[in-house]
Amino acid sequence: MSNRKSAGKIRAVLIGGSGYAGFEAIRWLLRHPGVELVGIYGPPNELGPMEKFYPLLSGQVTLSQELFDADKVAAVGADVALLCVPHVIAMNYVPALRKKGLRVIDWSADYRLRDADEYKKWYAHEHTDTGNLAEAVYGLPEYFADEIRTAKLIANPGCYPTCSALGLAPLLAAGLIEPAGIVVNAISGVSGAGRTPKLANHYPERNESFEPYGVGNHRHMPEIEQTLAAIIGQPVELLFQPHLCPMDRGMLCSIYARPTAAGAGKSAEELTQVFQDAYAKAPFVRVRTDVLPATKYVAYTNFCDVAVRVAKGRVIVFTALDNLIKGASGQAIQNMNLMFGFDETAGLI
Amino acid sequence: MSNRKSAGKIRAVLIGGSGYAGFEAIRWLLRHPGVELVGIYGPPNELGPMEKFYPLLSGQVTLSQELFDADKVAAVGADVALLCVPHVIAMNYVPALRKKGLRVIDWSADYRLRDADEYKKWYAHEHTDTGNLAEAVYGLPEYFADEIRTAKLIANPGCYPTCSALGLAPLLAAGLIEPAGIVVNAISGVSGAGRTPKLANHYPERNESFEPYGVGNHRHMPEIEQTLAAIIGQPVELLFQPHLCPMDRGMLCSIYARPTAAGAGKSAEELTQVFQDAYAKAPFVRVRTDVLPATKYVAYTNFCDVAVRVAKGRVIVFTALDNLIKGASGQAIQNMNLMFGFDETAGLI
């Protein structure tokens, strides 16, 4: 992976390569047959060869993370900017990138919530780029592939929203479960909490420790509700409760819902069929009938596994994915594949 | 810990010392000021020095696990039998032990469900000791201490039932949450699955893998419902969903309930007060206001931590304990302390 122009490949730049999502993006782009990574950019305090941040990348990536500058980025002739920076920073960069003509896939939360007031409420910051916000497409390929193909700006979904929405959308869309009173009990591996060291995730504190957090106030809750509402065309109300699990990566949602009148009495097999129909053409959603989802079965892949069961009058859905891949960078590449006309699975197996 | 008679100490025998609960019982009995362990007994294929099963016990326990025989057990003059054997086997042993006059604390499920038909339904086996079943006391000290003190036979609660019931009973008893439609989303460390090797818990399979199991059919579900119904005097209906978490030990329940009319509008602080009142005299339940429960905070202790929150119109309770201690052997010793007039915390700090 070098700076030379490869015939027939699109050119991508990565902005924010030193976090876990950036790292994962690099690893997958290395294998992508149609993309050349031509630049990596970051903040002043995080510059230098990528192997400095990730010794694993030594010998694979010769690019250094350089200071971000929109003009410089434009000068390398990139077709797409992969933007792996924190929220607020993202909306500071997007306008310039868009003006330079780059299509942008943004990992941050800045363009996910459609309503600037909602954004302000949950992120405690005024939205300063409502123009692009209005044009952003939510990058959940299983539901918005058509819009994604032509999008200029993708809001790449959060890990929890992807994992939750893929487990709920088919049943909600089919009118088989109530769109209110849903509980999403979610767990994530620790890489989901980012790369900045803190006591709670210091190895001797986190190892052998499972715990809930963000009760009633996790920012992914409104994103999940908004996504599902967009899919079914009516409001969805749910309680989202995340937990931190002592493992590197992986995410699993255990979702509890009540059947509607139409859904009452449906067997697990019938509900499974609903999922199979919904995801018949989705290459990265596997509706499991052989096993229940487990994080090990999706780790280091772009798959989201789903299974549905019925017990005590309730519908229970389990979904699992790798929080850094289908929950972040793999999904971004899946979006990129759609945007640039590659096979949806290109570089993702 | 030897065979010699210690003045003023009660004499205990352990039946089934080679499983994790037996191991944990031994470790805590070593520190108990009022108990002498005078014999360990097991099945024909699991005999020999305890250090053979647990090299950690070398130099601490000189007793060997000998072949179980009720006459032999009686001959050592034991006051109490701690019965750590699987269900069905337990009810084969209890009648003889009781006839010999020993008080029995049984870790198995054989005397937990009050109704022999329920037992048969969930354990697929006829109950063959309904006489003792009728006299058994459910050993949850926070709610049944009076009965425990005089009991001849204790059904030591399951780990999940302890963790679930302690989180629900105060709110149900106060009429603040609906006794139906409750969801208990539980996770357990792998030691809860026992010591017998199998592929699912082979280290390279289980490490980094979190997964649900027992959907709608876990045997602890009816035990939780029965326990709560006994406490509040009316039926309780809940959905219990367990998961396996890649860690040695620890259990955490995330419990979702709907407030009753009386509970609606109560703040987390008000509900916390209900817990504080309920457990004011319970030495091993800690109602947390400083942190949310986490398995690390209770690991290797007999504490159960509880916290309550309110979000989106629902009541959420988190409880955590060490599945082998408050969820098994520590609780058994707590019961023994009550039965023999020791301080409830003797040997358990």
Add this chain to the structure above:
Amino acid sequence: MSNRKSAGKIRAVLIGGSGYAGFEAIRWLLRHPGVELVGIYGPPNELGPMEKFYPLLSGQVTLSQELFDADKVAAVGADVALLCVPHVIAMNYVPALRKKGLRVIDWSADYRLRDADEYKKWYAHEHTDTGNLAEAVYGLPEYFADEIRTAKLIANPGCYPTCSALGLAPLLAAGLIEPAGIVVNAISGVSGAGRTPKLANHYPERNESFEPYGVGNHRHMPEIEQTLAAIIGQPVELLFQPHLCPMDRGMLCSIYARPTAAGAGKSAEELTQVFQDAYAKAPFVRVRTDVLPATKYVAYTNFCDVAVRVAKGRVIVFTALDNLIKGASGQAIQNMNLMFGFDETAGLI
């Protein structure tokens, strides 16, 4: 990855797909641009769809593991057989495969030790295929690439021998360390111990437990000595001591050697240069000067990282690799690349 013939691709069969090395081979072959996997074969008790053994493979591999039969294997027109079966079984299969004209890459130990008597001594079994043994090439690409290119039968090296030999060969070849009295202190992740459940690797026993094993009698010790002797043309004597480390994968060797007269006084920098020269053309050996090797830096890659230091008159070399990749299946594919004229790194980034 299907059964249809792809133009320009070689055709490979995998024999023994249900172990960890087989699994890893499949994952990498899925990404290989020049190879089509056309059949998977195994023993009678391990047949069926690959996703049955590895739910992760669902949706990626449609092949089932079928009963091994040399005629059947020959009928699919394979160019190469990847043989991931235990020792002794391997040498039962190889003669038939070779007769059918397939080139064979054997993961087992059956063709590693050159001397049939040594084999019998260490593996407690008569060697029954000494004819092919004489023709087998030891598949360490960094040292035997020329022989590998034309080999009909490759003895794919053990994980520990790869990790040890790559750390010692350059210094021995340069005459800078004594070829006797070397200590190789090695650690491996638990996947190296295979997929069969046993108490020692049951999660609650292995988690948080680090321990030595195989003192003075590990079968990789003579393989390491033989390999190094073959490289430098004189006997090498070393003590190899393996340990099991509570992690999935990864291997790290800490190697202690005494400098020769020629090596005495050489600095770490000078010795590093020796490694850099030795591996200048080896795409999968990274001589680290920035960090010491760590298993995380090579996990899920085909790299072997090496660093050398001098302290208290001794030379210390650290090497790290992923035991299932550079220590097994990645190396096999690297060998296959050489054998079939692919770029050495094809499918391995």
Add this chain to the structure above:
Amino acid sequence: MSNRKSAGKIRAVLIGGSGYAGFEAIRWLLRHPGVELVGIYGPPNELGPMEKFYPLLSGQVTLSQELFDADKVAAVGADVALLCVPHVIAMNYVPALRKKGLRVIDWSADYRLRDADEYKKWYAHEHTDTGNLAEAVYGLPEYFADEIRTAKLIANPGCYPTCSALGLAPLLAAGLIEPAGIVVNAISGVSGAGRTPKLANHYPERNESFEPYGVGNHRHMPEIEQTLAAIIGQPVELLFQPHLCPMDRGMLCSIYARPTAAGAGKSAEELTQVFQDAYAKAPFVRVRTDVLPATKYVAYTNFCDVAVRVAKGRVIVFTALDNLIKGASGQAIQNMNLMFGFDETAGLI
């Protein structure tokens, strides 16, 4: 554990309760029959209830960590100060504590190296309390029990030195291995690296990562050499190489030595007998003949397990202990037991 005076108990203060060693000291003191913890003191930025630092301690310890002040400490009438603070700070506190008449057990390195010049060389700081340094006793109970009993100031040994010295001293003292050219390959759980968060020990970085560190310059190397030299009365030269292992706690040394003429030809059984004789009266050293040492067998105990083997003309010793207990706080309490005439094992089973 309260402030009231308990008849017949000695009074202890803990200085530095917020680090892992302080935490572990508190947990064990809670169980000690002869000691009352009457105060906990720390630096200005680490004050408050102990449960703030360790939620696990809630309900067990009512003491708060108060600002350290020698007068205040003296005023509580303590018999002994347990000093769990970093080096340099320790030697700032010791003179005042000693002047107030307290006996001191110091966990830091400040009084371990006998020679102030050596101290300066390894710790890059002038020794400012050479008076007390001259009187300090090295607290390795297995070898210096007599001096410990009457000591006013104990230098509590480092974890690695304890683990290394207990494995080497008997063979060196018996003249069976050469006192030079020894290699100690050691691994430690991550709690040994302290409680301050840093990237290297951030959970997603450390999990699944095993790595060497401190090549040739770890400060425990001279401490090990000094200790062994003091025991055998002649210089000892060894190479100590530590590694970090992805687990909470536990330490294991794999020690490689050459037999002397007297040791040549000795069997593992004969060498085992040497250890058994050496540790016949040491309650916390277990010479294993049944299993090789493993960290799980000593975790959460004050035991050090030892086993010896002979292979390829070399003597190999394995030792294991819990780095926070026998490697730190358990050993300190063992020293305290000797100093105050308690049974050596009091409070430590």
